Amino acid sequence: MKIFLIGTFSIICVLLTSGCKSSKSMKMAKEAIKIGNGGGFAGIEHTITIHEDGMIKSSLGEYKKLKSGVVTQILSNVQVLGLDKLEYNSPGNIYNYVEFVNGSEMKRIAWDPQNKNVPSSLTLFYNNINQIINKSKK
Numbered sequence: 001m002k003i004f005l006i007g008t009f010s011i012i013c014v015l016l017t018s019g020c021k022s023s024k025s026m027k028m029a030k031e032a033i034k035i036g037n038g039g040g041f042a043g044i045e046h047t048i049t050i051h052e053d054g055m056i057k058s059s060l061g062e063y064k065k066l067k068s069g070v071v072t073q074i075l076s077n078v079q080v081l082g083l084d085k086l087e088y089n090s091p092g093n094i095y096n097y098v099e100f101v102n103g104s105e106m107k108r109i110a111w112d113p114q115n116k117n118v119p120s121s122l123t124l125f126y127n128n129i130n131q132i133i134n135k136s137k138k
Helices: 002-018 068-080 120-135
Strands: 031-039 044-051 056-058 094-102 105-111
Touching: 031 068, 031 120, 044 120, 068 120, 094 120
Parallel strands: none
Antiparallel strands: 031 044, 031 094, 044 056, 094 105
16 A cells, blocks of 8 residues: 555645646846836726836837847936936826836835926837837837
């Protein structure tokens, strides 16, 4: 009986580990910028993520990888415009947002696009990123 249990346990272990194919481990990007919008009746949120390596991820479509100079400029714009220090959270029923991810830290800024008091640096950045992303559609 002991041999049967050991044999059964061994077979189960082999089956469980053989089903897990090892894949290349992807290096997680340390920095990313997410932009999107959401709200409304359905409350659906659409997100587009720009990773520090230039890859763009979205459920809305496929995009070409951004050149490193473009990504560097985008990251620089965050600091130049002071968005990394901006504290602003004023979403409406429908809202736009920008998230800055750096390692395990995340900062989110959300606003009502109809609000006239939104900082101009924020709308400038958001519109600029949208133009860059739209030009990168496949």
